[in-house]
Amino acid sequence: MLSLWLVAGGAAFAQEVAPDPAAVLDRAATDPRALKELQRFDEMMANPMIVNQHPDLRYRDLAMAAYKHGDKARALRMFMRAGSFADKPSQAAVANMYWEGVGTPVDRPRAYAWMDLASSRGYSRFIAQREYYWSQLSEAERAQALRVGQEILVEYDDKVALHRLEMELEYVRRNVTGSRVGSIGWGTIQGAGVTSAYNVNAPSWMTLDQFYRSSVWNINSYTKMKDLQWKVQVESKPTVEVGNLQNVAPPGSPPGK
Numbered sequence: 643m644l645s646l647w648l649v650a651g652g653a654a655f656a657q658e659v660a661p662d663p664a665a666v667l668d669r670a671a672t673d674p675r676a677l678k679e680l681q682r683f684d685e686m687m688a689n690p691m692i693v694n695q696h697p698d699l700r701y702r703d704l705a706m707a708a709y710k711h712g713d714k715a716r717a718l719r720m721f722m723r724a725g726s727f728a729d730k731p732s733q734a735a736v737a738n739m740y741w742e743g744v745g746t747p748v749d750r751p752r753a754y755a756w757m758d759l760a761s762s763r764g765y766s767r768f769i770a771q772r773e774y775y776w777s778q779l780s781e782a783e784r785a786q787a788l789r790v791g792q793e794i795l796v797e798y799d800d801k802v803a804l805h806r807l808e809m810e811l812e813y814v815r816r817n818v819t820g821s822r823v824g825s826i827g828w829g830t831i832q833g834a835g836v837t838s839a840y841n842v843n844a845p846s847w848m849t850l851d852q853f854y855r856s857s858v859w860n861i862n863s864y865t866k867m868k869d870l871q872w873k874v875q876v877e878s879k880p881t882v883e884v885g886n887l888q889n890v891a892p893p894g895s896p897p898g899k
Contacts, residue, residue: 676870683857683867692858695814698727698807705732714745725759727810728803728865730872733760734768741775750775751783755791759798763869766877808861815859 686692693699705720718739724732737756740749754775761768779787796802857863 677874679857680867680870680874682855683871686855686858687871695811696807697810698724698729698732700724701727702729702732705735714739716745718745725756725798726803727807728798728800730760730763730765730768730868733757733798734765734771737771737775750779751787752790752794754779754783754787755794758787758791759794762800763865765869765872804861804865811859811861811864815854 687699693703701720701724705717705724708714708720709717718736721732721735721739725736733756737753737760739745739753740756741753742748754772757768757772757775761772776784776787857867
């Protein structure tokens, strides 16, 4: 079963991160201005036509749809594609699938390398899962994980993946309806897309200034909003461990029935 938000506990191969991204997220999660912008961001990202313009979200959505319909191999490919645009939940999904052998043979060192990548922006649940993976690896597997990790970073490190995403977003932004010097102008945009992970009932029209909001298209603002969204909407929620299903007698029935 695909599970992205597990919690457990070990070590990791180093990636230079300064300042501490987890601390940055913690501060942002209590900033009223950031939270207000997050609300606007959520409204925008609930719209399928916005999602369709963001390859990180589009490929994640395709992966989730493939997984839901039982095509695990395609799901893995689509999660990897989304991960190539620096989508951390998709990178964690790839890690989980390699760890569990879903849509691919089990490869625990590779799973660790992907989870290390997924945790590089300070997502605490991914960090905890990465540490758990490390604690379960043998010394030989750890050495292999370090080697595989360096190979993965060549294509999927944030420096590469965020630049790739920036080029995609910049292309859309520069095709704004308005003047050729970047003025947005007046008007509305209409359109619709088909997704399974987002609100398909969201309005399919918006004003140009709403559509081209900085937090949706500027790579730095967009990344910060995605990270904050994860912190507030996922990591702030308590985790629940679900046990095996058991038969429960109706209220008032005799013991043993």
